[in-house]
Amino acid sequence: MMRSIPSVENEIHLMSELQTLPLKAGGTPESLRTRHAMDRTDQSLIAIRRILRSTELYGRKLAKAAGLTAVQIRVLQIVAETGQATPKDIAKRMGVSQATMSSLIDRLSAKKMVERHQSQRDRRQTNVVITQIGRQAVLEAPDALQQKYVKQFESLEDWEQAMIVASLERVAAMLDAEGIDASPVLDIGDLSGRPHS
Amino acid sequence: MMRSIPSVENEIHLMSELQTLPLKAGGTPESLRTRHAMDRTDQSLIAIRRILRSTELYGRKLAKAAGLTAVQIRVLQIVAETGQATPKDIAKRMGVSQATMSSLIDRLSAKKMVERHQSQRDRRQTNVVITQIGRQAVLEAPDALQQKYVKQFESLEDWEQAMIVASLERVAAMLDAEGIDASPVLDIGDLSGRPHS
DNA sequence: CCCGCTGTTTTGCAAGGCTAACTAATAATA
DNA sequence: TATTATTAGTTAGCCTTGCAAAACAGCGGG
Numbered sequence: 001m002m003r004s005i006p007s008v009e010n011e012i013h014l015m016s017e018l019q020t021l022p023l024k025a026g027g028t029p030e031s032l033r034t035r036h037a038m039d040r041t042d043q044s045l046i047a048i049r050r051i052l053r054s055t056e057l058y059g060r061k062l063a064k065a066a067g068l069t070a071v072q073i074r075v076l077q078i079v080a081e082t083g084q085a086t087p088k089d090i091a092k093r094m095g096v097s098q099a100t101m102s103s104l105i106d107r108l109s110a111k112k113m114v115e116r117h118q119s120q121r122d123r124r125q126t127n128v129v130i131t132q133i134g135r136q137a138v139l140e141a142p143d144a145l146q147q148k149y150v151k152q153f154e155s156l157e158d159w160e161q162a163m164i165v166a167s168l169e170r171v172a173a174m175l176d177a178e179g180i181d182a183s184p185v186l187d188i189g190d191l192s193g194r195p196h197s
Numbered sequence: 198m199m200r201s202i203p204s205v206e207n208e209i210h211l212m213s214e215l216q217t218l219p220l221k222a223g224g225t226p227e228s229l230r231t232r233h234a235m236d237r238t239d240q241s242l243i244a245i246r247r248i249l250r251s252t253e254l255y256g257r258k259l260a261k262a263a264g265l266t267a268v269q270i271r272v273l274q275i276v277a278e279t280g281q282a283t284p285k286d287i288a289k290r291m292g293v294s295q296a297t298m299s300s301l302i303d304r305l306s307a308k309k310m311v312e313r314h315q316s317q318r319d320r321r322q323t324n325v326v327i328t329q330i331g332r333q334a335v336l337e338a339p340d341a342l343q344q345k346y347v348k349q350f351e352s353l354e355d356w357e358q359a360m361i362v363a364s365l366e367r368v369a370a371m372l373d374a375e376g377i378d379a380s381p382v383l384d385i386g387d388l389s390g391r392p393h394s
Numbered sequence: 395c396c397c398g399c400t401g402t403t404t405t406g407c408a409a410g411g412c413t414a415a416c417t418a419a420t421a422a423t424a
Numbered sequence: 425t426a427t428t429a430t431t432a433g434t435t436a437g438c439c440t441t442g443c444a445a446a447a448c449a450g451c452g453g454g
Binding site: 395396397398399400401402403404405406407408409410411412413414415416417418419420421422423424 | 426428429430431433436437438440441443444445449451453
Binding site for chain 2: 044162
């Protein structure tokens with residue numbers, strides 16, 4: 001596997017693109033809000049998209065390098081968190097259907113990273129259990145955010161870290177707002193490894 | 198798309214990658230920095246994941262409602278931006294291979310939203326041109342980010358908007374840092390149409 | 395014992411990705 | 425001029441993720 005990294009390298013220099021948009025924004029008769037507010041909205045959207053995009057591309061790259069896809073790593077992490085979980089729970093947390101989860105588990109189990117154990121209590125349920133191999137894979141899985149971001153973040157001034165956290169949380173809250181359940185995956189982090197007590 | 202959902206679907210994948218990080222962060226003997234700083238790092242990562250996740254799920258939903266996938270909308274928007282573009286350019290901007298772009302264009306052209314026209318200058322090149330139908334679709338395409346977020350953002354206090362923009366840009370820069378190109382798609386939004394207004 | 399629910403898996407289908415291989419046209423070079 | 429590279433795009437073949445719907449249990453009441 002391991003194919004090489006796709007065309008990630010072709011880069012377009014976004015900077016230039018970014019600059020273009022302001023003008024368009026200006027097109028609207030500035031009726032409702034100040035020109036200022038508009039620009040800021042655009043700026044924030046652009047920044048969010050940059051975040052999404054770079055995470056996506058970088059993630060593809062890392063996942064490939066790890067021999068597991070991002071989605072697979074995610075499943076492994078969720079399972080690793082508690083040691084075992086039912087397909088339904090995992091599906092719910094990830095926001096995918098049970099059918100999808102079933103095939104994901106198939107693939108992971110073909111790789112010997114998880115095993116299915118029928119539950120004793122209720123034989124309809126399956127417990128997905130992570131294997132040693134799977135646990136190892138989770139530990140070694142490169143983490144896009146971490147690698148790219150953590151060091152830089154930690155080198156920031158204290159006040160700036162605080163500001164960023166507050167802003168990101170605000171944005172996340174605005175996006176969640178609609179009721180999409182957001183969280184599931186989030187806490188994952190905890191499990192893995194944080195010493196978490 | 199800006200407005201479109203960035204490949205929301207892809208994002209999904211990435212999401213997963215993100216998750217792991219906590220552990221690693223935790224792995225370090227808290228020698229170098231205070232527990233405080235650590236928490237902030239985790240908080241920021243978690244918030245980013247929330248952003249990624251809700252964008253992804255919401256995007257899937259909207260794309261379905263629109264009858265076009267997020268990726269397709271994205272292509273349309275890029276083409277709409279200038280009226281025409283070569284497959285190669287679009288692929289480059291989106292960070293996918295030419296082969297992938299070729300099939301995307303096939304699908305869009307089956308829907309009569311774009312047409313292929315051989316270039317006169319260089320007959321190896323194809324110009325992908327958006328049709329009236331395609332243009333209409335772009336205008337009507339719901340935009341995940343926009344719909345969920347814009348209104349709320351615009352209702353924030355001025356200082357808060359400024360803070361958020363600064364923070365998001367900081368984060369985006371840190372993520373881009375590695376050299377993954379980030380933005381291309383971003384500015385598209387403008388054209389599509391934020392109701393702007 | 396039969397019915398209805400409830401977790402899972404199967405089936406069948408589509409989108410999006412990729413690499414490799416192939417075609418066509420243009421550019422370079424002998 | 426003829427040959428060779430390069431470049432743009434498409435094709436073929438494969439994989440993963442997703443979903444809905446149908447099929448399979450297994451559990452609980454009646």
